[in-house]
């Protein structure tokens with residue numbers, strides 16, 4: 224049974240990961256949308272705002288003190304464009320909002336940076352096999368096809384792409400630095416997961432995907448399952464696309 228820290232565990236994918244991971248592991252799930260408490264034998268929940276360094280250091284320090292060294296960190300939290308639009312007073316698409324830029328970079332790039340920083344500080348141990356998985360998106364290295372968002376009341380933001388592209392560089396930097404010390408860092412880059420999107424969007428989106436389908440939670444989770452498996456310890460610094468072939472065109 225591994226000890227896992229999952230940050231961003233109350234959203235669409237995070238909920239699924241928390242459920243699956245807690246079947247065989249002790250999972251500590253932190254999210255801005257959770258309250259501290261226990262839900263199930265193997266699952267512990269925490270309120271955490273990944274943008275706040277003093278809270279993150281305290282979170283990692285107290286886990287170490289109470290439970291000892293952890294084996295796995297998954298950085299899954301994100302400020303998505305959907306969230307930005309929900310929060311915005313005006314429904315107009317503001318492509319260049321500096322406020323959204325700051326919030327996205329602070330959550331999606333600085334947040335995982337801080338989590339990695341304090342995971343290394345409090346939990347890194349050269350004697351045990353440890354894994355860190357950062358969660359990117361296909362839009363980190365490939366631009367959205369803007370046209371498919373023209374007819375929608377949502378879009379994929381410049382800050383979202385930029386933050387996730389930054390994660391690729393950060394993950395590779397950490398991967399090569401710590402490979403010899405038995406901690407592997409990798410990234411997964413999912414394509415869009417079906418979440419009751421409208422017909423027009425599904426049709427436009429799947430048109431760009433060789434498999435002609437949106438992803439499911441289960442399909443994205445398969446990459447996490449692989450990366451935490453025992454024999455995946457020679458997989459270092461990779462960006463694994465789970466995208467129905469989108470990046471293979």
Ligand SMILES: NC(=O)c1ccc[n+]([C@@H]2O[C@H](COP(=O)([O-])OP(=O)(O)OC[C@H]3O[C@@H](n4cnc5c(N)ncnc54)[C@H](O)[C@@H]3O)[C@@H](O)[C@H]2O)c1
Nearest residue numbers: 231233234235236255256272273299300301360413415416
């Ligand atoms: N769902 C998709 O189609 C898709 C596609 C590609 C990549 N991804 C990536 O997968 C991950 C999960 O996506 P999702 O669709 O489940 O998104 P989601 O919006 O449902 O979940 C994101 C989670 O992050 C949490 N969060 C946001 N700000 C936070 C903060 N400051 N501190 C702590 N937690 C915070 C939210 O509360 C939420 O639980 C994200 O990193 C996302 O970028 C998702």
